[in-house]
Amino acid sequence: MGEFDAEILHKLPTVLTAEELLNKAFGRGSKVSGRSREKAINKLATVGNVISSHLNTVMKAHPSYTSMPEFYRELIDITVGLSRLRKSLAALKWAERMVQKVVTKGIRQIKGGKSPDTVIRETYGRVASIIRQIDDELRYLNEVKKVMRKIPVFLNIPVIVVAGYPNVGKSSLVSKLSSVKPEVASYPFTTKEIYVGIIQLKDRRAQIVDTPGMLDRPLSKRNEMERRAILCIKHIADCxxxxxxPSESCGYSVEKQFSLLKEVKELKKPVLEVYSKADMHDMRDRPAFSCKTGEGLEKLKEIIFDVIY
Ligand SMILES: Nc1nc2c(ncn2[C@@H]2O[C@H](COP(=O)(O)OP(=O)(O)OP(=O)(O)O)[C@@H](O)[C@H]2O)c(=O)[nH]1
Ligand SMILES: [Mg+2]
Structure with missing residues (x-):
């Protein structure tokens, strides 16, 4: 996964709304008391600094989305929309510059002899108008911060990606084999995000990834959840x-499941084909396991070990 440290995505700062930011800036400004020209200049400078500092903190916390690994870039694109993200950051930059300009102009006017009270009133009005124009962006960036915390961080150990049709028992398996406990339910598309757990294989550790279920259909028709699963298979899976x-209790025919398998195999990664729900059928021409009875789970771990090491 290169040099990129995905932890940075978990450390984005909280973003204030327009009103919160203005309250903070004007509140700080009002603490600069007195009516002299010097004080008035100070007031404006303070308001400008508070706003610049907040906007810069937000902008600088974001990594370069152009140079990060494709997996993360595409995952972020699916999750929050990269062009929207870029546009919002650009809007913050615009606002930051505009506020500085307006403040600098105000200070110049005070120095030039204009009434400090008038300049402060006018400048505050302009600053408020600029910041209110980016309120949508600020709110969106705060959502981005929350969503990014769910983006998985991968360690430098092998990655096993569990994939298949919806409702076949992927999350049940990952939950049995690892530290992560994704939700299990009797309906399809229960898993919507990517869950990463640690699996102990003899004396070694690997990461095991639970993915959302996928249907057998063209990429252009796939939903966000399926695209997340494909990204994992394509970019981060070692196996x-x-x-x-085979019991088809998932609600999908074996035929459809095999058709998806064929597609997954075209991605040229080691694929281990396994049967789930062994308590419900007698198919044993592939490794079979049951999360209900525990049958085949230890054997499956051994097989995985042999594939990745
Ligand atoms: N009898 C039996 N049922 C199982 C077994 N494993 C899972 N199930 C059931 O199958 C259903 C789906 O299980 P999940 O683990 O949520 O399946 P999933 O593949 O993660 O589903 P999505 O996240 O929706 O794609 C649940 O009702 C489970 O209880 C098993 O070994 N035996
Ligand atoms: Mg699941």
């Missing part, structure tokens, strides 16, 4: 555990 539910 894919493809789960097939």
């Amino acid at each position: 894919i555990v493809f789960v097939i539910d």
Whole structure:
């Protein structure tokens, strides 16, 4: 995954709304008391600094989305929209510059002899108008901060990606084999995000990834959840555990599941084909396991170990 440290995505700062930011800036400005020209200049400078400092903190916390690994870039694009993200950051930059300009102009006017009270009133009005114009962007960037915390960070150890049709038992398996406990439910598309757990394989550790279920259909028709799963298979998997539910209690035919398997195999990564829900069928021409009875789970770990090491 290169030199990129995905932790940076978990450390984005909280972004104030326009009103919160203005309250903070004007509140700080009002603490500069007195009516002399010097004080008035100080007041304006303070307001400008508070706003610049907040906007710069937000902008600087974001990594370069152009140079980060494709996996993260695409995942962020699916999740928050990269062009929207870039536009919002650009809007902050614009606002930061505009506020500085307006403040500098105000200070110049005070120095030039204009009434400090008038200049402060006018400048505050202009600053408020600029910041209110980026309120949508500020709110969106705060959402981005929250969403980014769910983006998985991968360690420098092998990655096993568990994939397959919806409802076949992927999350049940990941939950049995690792430290992460994704939600399990009897309906398709329960898993919407990517869950990463640590799996102990003999004396070694690997990461095991639970992905959202996928249907067998063209990429252009795929939803956000399916695209997340594909990204994992394409970019981060050292090995894919493809789960097939021969009991069809998942609600999808074996035929459809095999058609998806064929597509996954075209991605040219090691694929381990396994049967889930072994308590419900007798198919044993592939490794079979049951999360209900525990059958086949230890054996499956051994097979995975042999594939990745
Ligand atoms: N009998 C039986 N049922 C199982 C087994 N494993 C999972 N199930 C059931 O199958 C259903 C789906 O399980 P999940 O683990 O949520 O399946 P999933 O593949 O993660 O589903 P999505 O996240 O929606 O794609 C649940 O009702 C589970 O209880 C098993 O080994 N035996
Ligand atoms: Mg699931």
